[in-house]
Amino acid sequence: MTAPSDAERIAWLRLARTPNVGPVAFDHLLRRFGSAKAALDALPRLTQRGAVPRPPPETAAVAEIEAGERLGARLLLAGEADFPTSLRTLDTPPPPLIWTLGDLALLSRPAVAVVGARVASAAGQRFARGLAADLGREGLVVASGLARGVDGAAHEGALATGTVAVLGGGVADIYPPEHEDLHGRIAAGGLIVSESPPRHRAQAKDFPRRNRLISGLALAVVVVEAELKSGSLITARLAAEQGREVLAVPGSPLDPRARGTNDLLRQGAAVCEGIEDVLRVLEGLNGRGVREPERGGWSPAAGEPDEALRERVAGLLSPTAAFVDDIVRGAGAPAPMVFAALVELALAGRAAFGPSGTVHRP
Template identity: 50%
Template sequence: MPTWTDQIDHLRLIRTEGVGPVTYRRLLDRYHTPAAALAALPRLARAGGRSAPPTIPSGSEAAAELERTYAIGARMVFLADPDYPHLLALLDDAPPCLIMKGDAGLAGLRCIAAVGGRNASANGQRMAETLAADLAASMVVVSGLARGVDTSAHRGAMRTGRTIAVIAGGIDQPYPPENAELHRRIGETDLLVTEAAFGTEPQGRHFPRRNRIIAGLSLGVVVVEAALRSGSLITAQIAQETGREVFAVPGSPLDPRARGGNDLIRQGAILVETAADVLDNLPAEPGPPQPRTRRFGEPDPTFPAPPAGAEPPPEARRQVLSLLSPEPTMVDDLVRHCHLTPAVTMAVLLELELAGRVETLAGSRVALLPDAIE
């Protein structure tokens, strides 16, 4: 467990403008401690072309967030902590900090996600509740506490076992309002999880980030009634990309609420009619891509960090920028085409992201932000 000072430093780095989950990892790979990374941020952002330094929360602001979190019975679990959920840590963009309220040990058990539409039919909600109740007898059921299928999944799981609710807003912000009582109950008897700061009101852009936590905690994702291009399909896609199993309950082709699930089955998802269809096809561990072979904080031999005092030459920044576009580019492709060493390329990308000119994405990809296009 980090000391109080370490927690404050980690939280300041996590909440710094322009520091996302991937950049957080890279900063600690290079500077080893959050205090050293914080000290380097203004220089890195300036080198990347930013005129003003990024906004960094003060120590008192970070301490206040910690105090508010602990005051309501929640806690913060950081990526380097030994009790950080193992499966979630395998994601390239795993949240640097989770805020948990309830039984944090549930996140380390075998979990299955059950997700679906907010406007689910009565049959869809009944299926979700029955399926979750049957699955919860032997696993922990994870969902997103949204209206419809999510709510039914949590209620079913709590009848026979345990559940985890991953929310998009702050740990103190029940959403939707009608689930305030369910939010309270899960936080007392099971587990609430979020990466959002205390007091954050959920907004649309927060939900895809929540979805990756749902998928990341789980060995597989079961989709019950999802329209095409729905958030549930984002969760299923993340699960597939990270080696988790994808399941779907079939529905009537006449109901648009079932088209997303039916399409998943068409693409190879396992058809589910009962909990046995899930349990009989659930792996013990995620499949390919393979889990990380290095621990968080250890240097990456593929893209070694340059010495902390080393500065990439200006022409290296121009070369990297010329090869980027708003379409995501694989970092190894960038290294191959820019004829720079991996260490210099990664240093340039770190500077450019802190300057707000590029965005680092999961899967070792990077994209030019629209405002950075000249």
């Protein structure tokens, strides 16, 4: 990707902030129309029979960029040279953009995520802190979510060698409040990353996206403690879907914070009792995941989907997720046309893309 003009950066940000435009739709629109500006211009005609998603005004995009610059943060667009290779090499499209605050060089180093319970035991926090320090001594960056408990301990352990905090809110959103000092130290010596606008306050809907970013930035995810229903297990599931390695620290069956990690082990996660286990898993990767996958381009020869095809595709959707390939077979039309129809339905709020090449009706 050549360096985009200021106008294209603003258009890119507006398109990324448009309702119903997730990573899959964004990637398709960019390939189909050649630029974010052209995709914005095409939105009204792509949603003829549904609600037209309204991009934020240009003034809002400019204000977001200026707010980030005042903080000393940097906006990275997917495809730019400094955008993390680990995200570009995901099988699914990467987030269209990320905001960063701190040492960008950390994004070029291999990373391991260490996550776990917010209400963590003293032993769990000590293990996370020690493992993070050991990972740092091996030249690995430690990524986590700056939450209470295991996350905070992992950041503390890796501060001296390199840590990345991934936030649900913007890079300036300090949560929990007691991590204000830790947030400041990471911004000064590590790196803070977020998909949200710089001063956005985190909401519940932001955390699945944050968890996906944590696992996407890492080669492997280590879960230290987790109850059966926890964000850490969501991160582990996303990691597996992204082709990342998942490790879990075994715990006592008497501690509910070990039920999630023990269940991960039953499902095939690797055991983590220390740095040697992590290094053994990483050695087994043998360079996997370093190439950017071919996602397929858009050819005008494929044709534009008409209303009949859109409705036929819509009729194949249900609340149960189905693979896009199955929708293509059921529609009986060329794959590029069916995928274009799915994107147009998503823009109108009538379809939603999920992980691992799935789609469903909202």
